[in-house]
Structure formats: C-alpha cells, structure tokens
Amino acid sequence: MNKSIDKSWYALRITYSRELAFKEYLDSRGVKNFLPMRYEYVFRGERKIRKLVPVVHNLVFVYATRSEVDEMKSTVGASLPIRYIMDRETRQPITIPEVQMRSFIAVAGNYDEQVVYLDPSTVSMKKGDRVRVTGGIFEGVEGEFVR
Numbered sequence: 001m002n003k004s005i006d007k008s009w010y011a012l013r014i015t016y017s018r019e020l021a022f023k024e025y026l027d028s029r030g031v032k033n034f035l036p037m038r039y040e041y042v043f044r045g046e047r048k049i050r051k052l053v054p055v056v057h058n059l060v061f062v063y064a065t066r067s068e069v070d071e072m073k074s075t076v077g078a079s080l081p082i083r084y085i086m087d088r089e090t091r092q093p094i095t096i097p098e099v100q101m102r103s104f105i106a107v108a109g110n111y112d113e114q115v116v117y118l119d120p121s122t123v124s125m126k127k128g129d130r131v132r133v134t135g136g137i138f139e140g141v142e143g144e145f146v147r
Contacts, residue, residue, distance in 0.1 A: 032063035
C-alpha cells in the first residue's frame with residue numbers, strides 16, 4: 001500500500017478547541033471528514049438552549065492521503081495548528097481502518113440524545129476488549145474498548 005496515494009482515515013489533533021473551524025475548512029474544500037457531535041443544554045442568561053457541540057474537543061477524523069494531510073498542515077497550520085495523533089510504537093500517524101470508522105460514524109454520527117457516552121473509569125473493561133451492541137438502532141455494531 002502506497003501511503004502517499006492511498007486514502008486513509010487519520011485522527012488529527014486541532015489545538016485550542018478549533019475543531020469546528022477546521023471542519024468548516026475541510027467541508028469547504030470537499031474533504032471527507034468526521035467530527036463526533038452531541039447536543040448539550042447551556043444557559044444563556046435565564047434561557048436554557050440546546051446546542052450542538054463536539055463530543056471530544058481538539059479531535060477531527062479526516063479521510064485523505066498522507067500527502068494531502070501534510071499539505072493541509074502546511075497551508076492552515078499557522079491559523080489552525082494541526083498535528084497527527086501518533087502511534088507510540090511505530091512512531092507513525094494513527095490511521096483507522098475503514099470498517100471501524102463506518103461503525104464509529106454509525107454510532108457517533110447520530111445526534112440522538114439516547115446515545116450514552118460512558119466514563120472509562122466506571123466500566124469494568126480493559127483496553128482491547130471487543131464490544132458488540134446487542135440491541136437498539138446500533139445493533140450489530142462492533143468495536144474495541146480503547147481506554
């Protein structure tokens with residue numbers, strides 16, 4: 001596989017909570033990307049409003065070639081600091097297999113308030129444990145516990 005011409009899903013860190021600005025940049029250029037979002041209730045004065053916010057700040061998934069991502073980093077890097085999330089063992093940028101991203105997008109791409117994000121400290125699982133959703137609209141989605 002030639003990383004310079006083959007597209008992959010890259011996990012990119014965008015500093016200073018500018019993930020929405022980076023997503024807007026990617027969308028304007030037709031670059032496939034994913035930013036997990038959820039609804040949150042915030043107070044504006046005395047009014048309670050529902051607002052769509054990133055689930056994880058500073059993280060955007062981008063489907064592109066390595067050279068395309070490198071070009072983005074050099075083009076917008078000054079205004080939107082972008083860094084690869086690196087694999088500590090191989091010292092290479094982390095890429096996510098297509099099948100895992102499809103499952104992740106199927107679950108995290110739904111803004112339904114019934115989706116529950118678990119605090120890793122409250123579940124009795126360890127890194128690498130395989131999980132499968134056995135009911136509801138995400139039945140059949142599989143993944144791996146990562147924290």
